[in-house]
Amino acid sequence: MSLRALFLCLCTATAAQAQVPVLPDEARQVTERIDLLDSYDLPVGVISDGVLPVRGFEGRVDRRAWQLTGYAGSTLQIMDPIRAQLIRAGYEIVLDCAARTCGGFDFRFATEVIPAPDMYVTLEDFRFLSAIRTGEALSVLVSRTQSDAYVQAISVTPAGRSKPTPEDTVTIPETEPQAQPDLISTLTQTGHAVLSDLEFATGSNNLSAGNYASLAALAEAMQRAPEMRVAIVGHTDTVGRLDKNIALSKRRAEAVRDRLLSDHGIAPGRIDAEGMGYLSPLTTNLTPEGRETNRRVEVMLLEP
Incomplete structure (x- = not known):
């Protein structure tokens, strides 16, 4: 899949602009979230004494991630090639660092990262880049596990700026379907599915503001099938006591339930909310990647 999708709303074409770099053939886009008006703190320096230098941007914020299986x-x-493309497109690179030089663990957890399983960051093997162009901002995060690689791009276009015309934008081919529309298929086939695009602050049960494709897809399915009942189930990693993790995971499930009720008009009696803490992991809790995978909220089908 082409990296052109990264620059669909960012890069205007010029006579001198080279072809957009291409990811390896095994790359596939796994998530996309667009907020028409939001804010983003762009890291502009490495972390030092626990402080990450950032510059705030407001406008349309696009968050995307790709997975390269078997990379x-x-x-x-x-x-x-991403760096080279940005330079050719007129961006100024303000931060370009690798794991240890960025600040390692502290940098990773001070930086916005799309939740697993759509994005993983290996603390010993990641690269981060920030770029600015005439009020626009873009960050790119690349990491890999033992078997796969992941690319995250977060871009900000100032509010009020008109969308690029077809002549100004990079032409892209049809892309693969996004992962989220498969949620209902997974739910009906297996009886449960991870709501992978939800965002919570670390240790918090507050569901971040924004429109979530997973909740919209679930609500649409429930509106089409009035007899459907589901349970929202929260899960945590093994950090902390079990009782506190169960309480936190249930509060997160309740926050998701509340959002479905308030934003999508689902009847209260059709959605339960429960918390499992760390009692039902998807994978090991002995690695950062495993713990990130296990911190999740799932939907479980109670009545089809």
Whole structure:
């Protein structure tokens, strides 16, 4: 899949602009979230004494992630052509660092990252880049696990700026379907599915503001099938006591239930909310990637 999707609303074409870099063939886009008016703190320096220098931007915020299954190359092999493309497109690179030079663990957890399973960050092997162009901002995060690589792009276009015309934008081919529309298929086939695009602050039960494709898809399915009943189930990693984790996971499930009721008009009696804490992991809790995967909210089908 082409990296052109990264720049659909960012890069205007010029006579000198080279072809947009291409990711390896195994890349597929796994998530996309667009907020027409939001804010984003763009990291503009490495973390020092626990402080991450950022510059705030407001406007349309696009958050996207790609997965490269079975990728055997390095993170630099992915980041290098992205950097070159941005420079050719007129962006100023304000931060370009690798794991330890960025600040390692502290940098990773001070930086916005799309939740797993759509994005993973290996603390010893990631690269981060920030770029600015005439009020626009873009960050790119590349990391890899033992078997796969992941690319995250967060872009901000100032509010009020008109959308690029077809002549100004990079032409892109039809892309693969997004992962989220498969949620209902997964739910009906297996009886449960992860709501992978939800965002909670660390240790908090507050569901971040915004429109979530997973909740919209679930609500639409429930509106089409009035007899459907579901349970929203929260899960945590193994950090902390079990009783506190069960309480936190249930509060998160209740927050998701409340959003479905208030924003999508689902009747209260059709949705339960429960918390499992760390009693039902998807994978090991002995690695950062495993713990991130296990921190999730699922929907379980009670009546079809």
